[in-house]
Amino acid sequence: MLSVDRLDAHYGLFQALFGLSFEIGAGETVALIGANGAGKSTLLKAIVGAIRVRRDGVLLDRQPVGGDAERLQLSRGVALVPEGRRLFPSLTVKENLQLAARNGRRGPWTVERVVREFPVLASFLDRPATALSGGQQQLVAISRALVCNPRLLLCDEISLGLSPLAVNEVYDLLAGARKDGLAVVLVEQNVQRALAESDRYYCIQKGRTVLSGRSDEADRAAVAKAYFGV
Numbered sequence: 001m002l003s004v005d006r007l008d009a010h011y012g013l014f015q016a017l018f019g020l021s022f023e024i025g026a027g028e029t030v031a032l033i034g035a036n037g038a039g040k041s042t043l044l045k046a047i048v049g050a051i052r053v054r055r056d057g058v059l060l061d062r063q064p065v066g067g068d069a070e071r072l073q074l075s076r077g078v079a080l081v082p083e084g085r086r087l088f089p090s091l092t093v094k095e096n097l098q099l100a101a102r103n104g105r106r107g108p109w110t111v112e113r114v115v116r117e118f119p120v121l122a123s124f125l126d127r128p129a130t131a132l133s134g135g136q137q138q139l140v141a142i143s144r145a146l147v148c149n150p151r152l153l154l155c156d157e158i159s160l161g162l163s164p165l166a167v168n169e170v171y172d173l174l175a176g177a178r179k180d181g182l183a184v185v186l187v188e189q190n191v192q193r194a195l196a197e198s199d200r201y202y203c204i205q206k207g208r209t210v211l212s213g214r215s216d217e218a219d220r221a222a223v224a225k226a227y228f229g230v
């Protein structure tokens, strides 16, 4: 469904990605693992259109879409759950969801459906987004992406700073969303969790893929070596 072909990415003069290739098929969950600064978020930003990259460096259904604006990528079914969640603080949870639903694609996910499928949301629907715990905010951030009816969901560090219980809730919600054939890219600091939740993984180091494979066949020692670059 989506492939990234020998992609370079820059912030001004600084080069963050070096000829990185990556692909994900419909319904797959793929984990991106790697140390801080490896380039995982940059890859997500390139896919979602938040930074400018070579046009044929990102292919969606084999069509070049690299460098196209975020809004355009959203209309094609690519949605990001950003690091830090970035909910609108002055809006209630419901308003955050409604706003996203209006800007997203038509499809099976509506505000009513996310609340029905994830009833925990109902208990804080009318509260301001800022009045929620980190775990609750993360559930809202994922739900907000879902109501845009993506085919591909990019999740940047969705468990960061959450309690173990909240992390489980977040991954349970994601598992529920995946039943519909959604493809998911997971950037996750917790390597064990990343491998447990995914079909395949890529280990990124200094802007390059150094190891990839099926998650259930991952050699822990090789992954640790690729992760730390030792």
Ligand code: ATP
Pocket (backbone or CB within 6 Å): 011, 014, 016, 034, 035, 036, 037, 038, 039, 040, 041, 042, 043
């Ligand atoms: P983390 O787990 O810390 O988020 P990451 O693997 O997601 O790490 P990126 O955020 O993609 O890494 O960063 C890759 C490189 O690009 C790092 O060296 C980082 O310092 C640099 N970088 C990221 N954002 C910017 C920016 N806006 N301006 C300049 N350099 C940046």
